[in-house]
Amino acid sequence: MQEIKVVTRFAPSPTGFMHVGGIRTALYAWLWAKKNNGTFILRIEDTDKKREVAGSIKHIIESLNWLGINWDEGPNIGGSHASYLQSERLDLYKKYAQILIDKGLAYPDPYTEEEVGIFRDQAELAKKPFLYREHRPETFNVWDDMKPLRFKTPEIKSYKWNDLVYGDLSAGPEALDDFILIKSDGYPTYNFAHIVDDIEMGVTHVMRGQEFISSTPKFLSIYEALGIKPPFYATLPPIMGADGKKKLGKRDGAKDVLEYRNEGYLPEAMINFLALLGWNPGDEREIFTVDELIKVFNISRIGHSGAQMNLEKLDWINKEHIKKLSNEELKENIFKYIPNNELKDLINIKNQLLEIISKRISKWGDVKEMIEKGELDFFYKEPKFSKEKLIYKNVSLEIISNNLKQAINALESLKEKDFIVENIKNVLMQIANNLDSRGELLHPVRYALSGLDKSPDPFIIAEILGKNETLSRLQKVI
RNA sequence: GGCCCUAUCGUCUAACGGUCAGGACAUCGCCUUUUCAAGGCGGUAAUCAGAGUUCGAUUCUCUGUAGGGUCACCA
Numbered sequence: 097m098q099e100i101k102v103v104t105r106f107a108p109s110p111t112g113f114m115h116v117g118g119i120r121t122a123l124y125a126w127l128w129a130k131k132n133n134g135t136f137i138l139r140i141e142d143t144d145k146k147r148e149v150a151g152s153i154k155h156i157i158e159s160l161n162w163l164g165i166n167w168d169e170g171p172n173i174g175g176s177h178a179s180y181l182q183s184e185r186l187d188l189y190k191k192y193a194q195i196l197i198d199k200g201l202a203y204p205d206p207y208t209e210e211e212v213g214i215f216r217d218q219a220e221l222a223k224k225p226f227l228y229r230e231h232r233p234e235t236f237n238v239w240d241d242m243k244p245l246r247f248k249t250p251e252i253k254s255y256k257w258n259d260l261v262y263g264d265l266s267a268g269p270e271a272l273d274d275f276i277l278i279k280s281d282g283y284p285t286y287n288f289a290h291i292v293d294d295i296e297m298g299v300t301h302v303m304r305g306q307e308f309i310s311s312t313p314k315f316l317s318i319y320e321a322l323g324i325k326p327p328f329y330a331t332l333p334p335i336m337g338a339d340g341k342k343k344l345g346k347r348d349g350a351k352d353v354l355e356y357r358n359e360g361y362l363p364e365a366m367i368n369f370l371a372l373l374g375w376n377p378g379d380e381r382e383i384f385t386v387d388e389l390i391k392v393f394n395i396s397r398i399g400h401s402g403a404q405m406n407l408e409k410l411d412w413i414n415k416e417h418i419k420k421l422s423n424e425e426l427k428e429n430i431f432k433y434i435p436n437n438e439l440k441d442l443i444n445i446k447n448q449l450l451e452i453i454s455k456r457i458s459k460w461g462d463v464k465e466m467i468e469k470g471e472l473d474f475f476y477k478e479p480k481f482s483k484e485k486l487i488y489k490n491v492s493l494e495i496i497s498n499n500l501k502q503a504i505n506a507l508e509s510l511k512e513k514d515f516i517v518e519n520i521k522n523v524l525m526q527i528a529n530n531l532d533s534r535g536e537l538l539h540p541v542r543y544a545l546s547g548l549d550k551s552p553d554p555f556i557i558a559e560i561l562g563k564n565e566t567l568s569r570l571q572k573v574i
Numbered sequence: 575g576g577c578c579c580u581a582u583c584g585u586c587u588a589a590c591g592g593u594c595a596g597g598a599c600a601u602c603g604c605c606u607u608u609u610c611a612a613g614g615c616g617g618u619a620a621u622c623a624g625a626g627u628u629c630g631a632u633u634c635u636c637u638g639u640a641g642g643g644u645c646a647c648c649a
Contacts, residue, residue, distance in 0.1 A: 109649050144648055209647065216646085223575030225645045244647050268577050270645075279647040286649045310578055310644040333580080334642070343642065372598095376587060380597050399587080402642065406585050409599045456611055471610095488608070528608085538608035550610040 102134030103300045106160075106167075107290060109141045110152030113352035114159040116405065117305070117335045117344045120370045124332060125303045126165045127371070127393040137297055138170030141290065142183045143283040159353050163363045164386060169297075177297045182289050189284040192292045192322070193245055193277055201250060201321050202277060203236035204243040229274040245278040247288075247314075250321055255313040260301070260330040261398045262309075271313040287311065291318050294327060301395075303330045307343075330395050333374050334402040343402070360433065360460025365414035372413075373403050383416045411458040418454060423447060426454050433463040438476040446560050448517070449475060452552050471548070475560060478569065479547020486573060488539040491532075497574045499537045500544070502527050504570050507563070515563040521555040544573040 104125035108118055129136035138160070140153055157172060169175025179185055196202035205212070212228065219226035229249055239245055249272050256266045277288040284292070294302060309331055319326040334343040337350070344350045356366055368384050376399070377384075377392045384392070418426070427443060430453060434440055443449050453472070457463055466472055473479070486496050506523045507515075524541065528534035542554035545561060558566040 107649090111649080141649065147648065205647085212647085219645085220575085225576045227645085262579075265578080270577055273645085276647055281647075283647090285647070290649085305643090306579065307643055307649095331579090336642085372586070374586090378588080380588080382586095382598060401580050403586065406599065409586065412599055452611085533608085535608040540608090542608060546609095548609090552609095552611075554608075 100300055101298075102129055102132035103137065103298050104129045104134065104303065105137040105139050105294070105297065105299050106165075107139040107141050107293075108156055109144065109147070109286075110149060110156065111144075111147045112149045112152055112155075113354065114156055115344060115350035116353060116370060116373075117350065119159065119163065119165075119353050119366075120335060120373060121303055121305065121332055122160060122165055123163075123367060123370055124330070124375070124393075124395075124398070125301070126167075127390055128301060128303070128330075128395060129168075130390045131393055134300075135168045136166075137175070137177075137299070138167040138180060139293060139297070140171055140181045141286060142181055143279075143286065143289055145183075145281070145283070155352075155354070162354065162357050163367055165367075182293065183283070185289075185293070186282060186284070188296065189278060189289055189292055193284075193288075196247065196277070196321060197239060197245075199321065200236075201248045202239075202245050203233070203248055204239040205246050205276070206233050206237060206243070207231070225270045227270065227273050229272075232274055241282065242280060244276045244280045246274045247277050247318065247321075249274055249314075249317055251317075255316055257312065257316060257326075257329070259309075260328055260395045261333075262331050262400060265309060265312070265331075267310060267313045271310055272317060273314065275314055287314060288318070291315055295322075295324055299327050301328045301330060303332060305332050305343075306334050330398070333399055335373060336402045336404045338405060344405070358461075360429070360462070360464075361410070361414050362417045362429075362459075365410070365417040368417065369410045369413045373405070374399050383413065415458045418457070421454075423450060426450055429460050430454070430463050433460050434467065436467075439467070439472060442476050442560070448556055449560050452556065471551075474546045474548065474551070475557075479545075481543065481547040481573065483573070485543055485549070486540040488535040489533070491536050496536065496540050499527065499531065500540055500570055500574050503537060503541055504567060504574070507558070507567060507570075510563065512563050515559060515566075517555045517559045520558045524555065540573070541570065545569050 106122035106125050108114065108122075126136050128134070140156075142148055153171060160166075167173070169177060169180065171180040174180075193202060207215075215228070215231050216226045228246070229252070232248070237243075252269045252272055254266060254268050255271070256264060259265050275287050276285050278284050293299075312329065316326055336342065337344045353366070357363070364386055367386055367389065371384065371389050371393070372382065375393070375397055378397055421429075427450060430443070430450070431440055443453070453463060453466070456466065483493065487493060488496065503524055506527060507520065510519055510523060524537065525534070528537040531537055538554055542551060542557065543549075545554055545557045545566065546552075551557065561569070
């Protein structure tokens with residue numbers, strides 16, 4: 097058995113941003129190349145000038161960069177098959193087109209677009225698939241570059257082929273047609289250009305969505321006409337929109353992946369999540385680093401059915417990845433979402449506060465939300481409070497005040513350097529345990545320190561505030 | 575309409591033809607607790623329907639149903 101050098105590619109068209117569907121396709125192709133020490137190519141399929149959106153290429157590159165999906169050859173770094181922009185390879189497509197013309201397998205379309213449109217409407221009216229080849233001219237003119245060039249399907253037949261994911265696939269003869277190779281504007285169609293490029297670039301494994309199954313016979317017939325062996329095909333199941341019905345698409349709310357970055361998801365969590373959307377390792381592991389994924393990824397375990405995005409699971413996976421980060425990494429990320437310096441300074445001094453925050457978020461953007469809701473203000477700013485809220489159940493304010501006085505006395509006895517969570521807890525618990533219920537002390541202390549109905553426990557707050565501030569806040573409420 | 579693909583808890587999924595149909599997210603309950611979060615423990619919850627093959631079918635076959643894709647001078 098001869099080992100083949102794996103070459104995969106991701107070939108987006110520059111028509112806007114990347115959504116998770118495209119990214120997952122890129123990811124699987126990338127993982128497969130990495131796993132096999134192969135080559136991963138980024139190629140831009142910019143053959144439709146009308147749909148092109150300015151800035152897309154930059155945006156696509158930024159998206160892939162964010163996720164760490166890097167390429168060995170591509171538009172910004174070059175490579176031995178440059179250019180990686182199809183619009184700069186027009187001569188090459190013409191060359192291959194000429195080969196087909198010479199074989200009598202390509203001819204200029206004599207009809208106008210309107211005429212073809214009428215054929216199509218007729219077919220639709222008759223509830224039949226539209227087949228251009230039924231209108232194929234008897235004799236072919238010489239191609240003058242002004243008309244679109246069509247492929248003359250050599251043999252109308254059914255196709256069977258093997259797919260690395262779906263196994264044996266087949267299609268009836270109506271999947272075969274005389275499709276356009278080169279458009280009247282001189283640009284090739286996807287159907288033709290990607291085949292030429294895959295051949296030229298030595299691509300061994302083509303990964304793409306299910307929507308291409310029905311055009312695969314067209315591709316196979318081109319390979320046959322050229323006398324070239326097609327690559328391996330790995331068809332990916334679709335990713336469905338939130339309703340679980342339709343394939344995810346830009347028109348129905350698919351998000352730019354960079355929005356996930358802006359919301360504060362970790363790239364490795366995003367990769368982890370997307371890898372699991374349509375693939376599984378065969379055991380029960382779910383949290384993977386990128387390196388682990390490269391090791392265990394396998395085409396044979398890609399699923400066949402469409403999967404719906406589950407944002408809650410993404411949050412969970414992101415949280416699991418957050419847990420793995422060092423304090424430095426946590427700070428670096430969290431600080432991006434903190435507008436005020438007081439809080440940053442405090443976090444720099446108190447690792448405990450960093451821990452509180454990181455435990456309560458599933459993505460960095462949640463920090464912003466906490467701040468906006470004022471959930472962190474009390475750490476560096478005196479809280480506002482109302483006396484009634486000191487009350488725990490039906491205990492009178494008088495008793496509460498009395499309890500708080502005891503707490504103040506006890507806390508005062510702690511030396512500044514001993515003012516840490518363990519000691520604070522000890523001291524307060526001693527008092528609290530003698531009460532009818534601990535809440536009679538712990539609730540008012542927590543409330544006096546935080547001014548909030550919901551907050552972290554009073555012991556940790558006290559340590560973070562420090563002895564002076566803690567005592568001062570308690571004094572104020574009695 | 576033709577052709578093609580798919581079908582297991584709400585969601586993502588696992589299960590050489592023989593499992594009590596397993597895991598994860600979500601959800602619910604309990605524990606821990608002064609609240610919230612976290613954590614620990616546990617529960618509810620699925621093989622689309624009908625035939626066939628077989629001693630035995632989630633698994634194989636057929637039909638139906640449902641969903642998806644495709645039938646461009648888009649990719």
